[in-house]
Amino acid sequence: MPSVQSPQAVDPPASHSNPHALLPFLRSQSQNTLTRLYQRPSSCLSIYRLLGPLERQLVMNLLWLESAIPVNTMAVWVVPEGKKLYDDALAVMTGLHILQNSTVKLALNPTFKSSLRQAITGGGSTGSFGVPAEKDDKRQPGGIEVLDAYALERWETILHYMVSSGQGQLPTKPSQGVLYLLQRSELMKANHGATLQITSSGFQFLLHSPHDQLWDLLLQYLHMAEERQMDLVEVLSFLFMLSTMELGREYSTDPLSETQKVLLEDLRDYGLVWQRKASSKRFSPTRLATTLTSLSPSLPTSSSTGGSRVGATTSAIGVAASTAQQGFIVLETNYRVYAYTDNPLQTAVLNLFITMKYRFPNLVVGMLTRESVRKALANGISAEQIISYLSTHAHPQMRKNNPLLPVTVQDQIRLWELERNRLKSAEGYLYRDFASQADYMYVLEYAKQLDVVLWENGAKRCFFGSLEGHANVRGFIERRTGGG
Incomplete structure (x- = not known):
């Protein structure tokens, strides 16, 4: 049963x-x-x-x-x-x-x-909910604490790599399969060769809850399943089976299909399942797996593990600040940022868009500067995403303010973004020296129909067209002037 x-x-x-x-x-x-x-x-x-x-x-x-x-x-x-x-x-x-x-x-x-x-x-004997492994007195299961620590370590590794763009001193590095999935989902992109850089979508990903983050990656995995000649039904049924298993219990790998055994290896890299070793005939789902289809926290909290570090980490990787206790950032009108945290992941996220000044055991002090914001913008992070992150993780004392963040600071962040985007370069051709206004208007209308006009000046009878449309515009002019 x-x-x-x-x-x-x-x-x-x-x-x-x-x-x-x-x-x-x-x-x-x-x-x-x-x-x-x-x-x-x-x-x-x-x-x-x-x-x-x-x-x-x-x-x-x-x-x-x-x-x-x-x-x-x-x-x-x-x-x-x-x-x-x-x-x-x-x-x-x-x-x-x-x-x-x-x-x-x-x-x-x-x-x-x-x-x-x-x-x-509870009828039937199909093994749809997993087949519990036989108890072995010589091999005690790892326990929920071990599973929670493993899931947290694997998930932290992925997020640390995203935040540091692979440049930080990480104790471990995500597997090649995880890195490929991050690139495939456009959370990171190749920059200057093999180096991966976090994208705007990747920073938005950090604002989500761990449950949403996990499903974002799993959906990309499902899209790749057919490319890898994996049976989609087997993949989905295994994920659903994990979500109905009992946390802290060991299950047998013998009833799994070949596709599900491959999936089991991949899910180890994300912290969804734990095995003593790769060749083990037993596996245990972690909290990340057993909460896939529920509202329970996807990662251990301080109350379930007894560790303040774990609770802080859970908040750092995107748990929405629905309660005031989860906020840790104070932003002043002089652009100074105080972050009451000792979590390295929270600090790394802040380092994406602020300039660090001081670091204490439970406090980080930094500044929002033109250079730090422009660096974030160059990495694909938008001004609204920076403001959203500061609002989401605002300290309880900040939440007494109306508006929540100083308006002057919000406006300046947006102005720095507009300053960067005020000029755009494009390759193309300048068309000028038309014999008459009629010739100018005739060619201009043709170029507009092709949607290749980037700039025009009617007073000087000239316009600038894109590089892709030059062959068509030039051919049109030559036909009109008889090849002259």
Whole structure:
């Protein structure tokens, strides 16, 4: 019998206004792919968690019915002001092929219904929720503390590398597979040869929660699965299986397919699974894996590990500052920045756009300068992203201010960006010395139709065209002047 978590563990992270990032990807898959995926109870339970509240309610209303229900009967339950939400929910469920596409009666996909029933009641012996490894008195499991430390170390390694752009003194370096995925997802880009540099998207990535960060990378991995000739259903089902496993328990690798064993090796690099050694026949999911489809924290907090460093690190890598305790930055009107932190990752992120002045055991002092902001802009970080980061991690004392950040500092950061962007260079040709105003207007209109005009001056009868459009404009002029 599969090991099923208790019903109260089902905490979906989705809503109508902010659907989970995986749902659009699933909707883009064929009906055959989704039907194969729905043959696994763990996959159905995980997808159920990702749905919005209304979709989950509709699933539960239809799950235990033995026959389809008329559309009109279901519509009677909907109040007029909720009709749009109801229609949107039906569209989502139909797009995922959870709901059979019919305008007369509503019924769940039989495969999805059967598997979800099995997941909830705990029946069957398919091994969809993983096969626990036999207990071995000689080999004690690592324990939740070991798993949390491993997941945190692997995830920190990736983010440290992004922030330092590979130039910092890192104890360990991400694997080549991780580096390729960071480049493929455009979070980093090659700069001056093999060196990878963080991009604007990469800095925005640092503002997200660890849960969103992880799914950003996993979605890129899913897009690459077919290129690597990996079975997409096997990849998805393994991720969903991990999300339903029990934290701190060891599972056997024997029932895994060849695709899933390859995936197991890759996920070690991201800290989702832990093994004593690469050839081990056992593996344990970390907190990063078991919270893939829930609202529980993806990384250990100080309360669960007893370490203040772990709690600080979790805040540093993008946990949204929904509570005042998570803020640590004070920004003054003289552009001076005080960061109350001893976390090296937080310090490294700040170093992307401020000039460091002093560093104490629990305090970093720096300045927002023209040079430091221009350096950040040159690396693809925008002014709005800098302001957003300072706002997101503002100290509780700063949150008493209205506005939160000094307006003068915000305006100056934007002005430094405008200063950098006020001039743009482009290669092209200057067209001048037209015989008459009519000739000038005739050629100008032709160039505008081609969308190659970068600048024009009607008073001097001249305009500047792009390099790509020169051959067409020149040919047009030669035809008009008879080759002269």
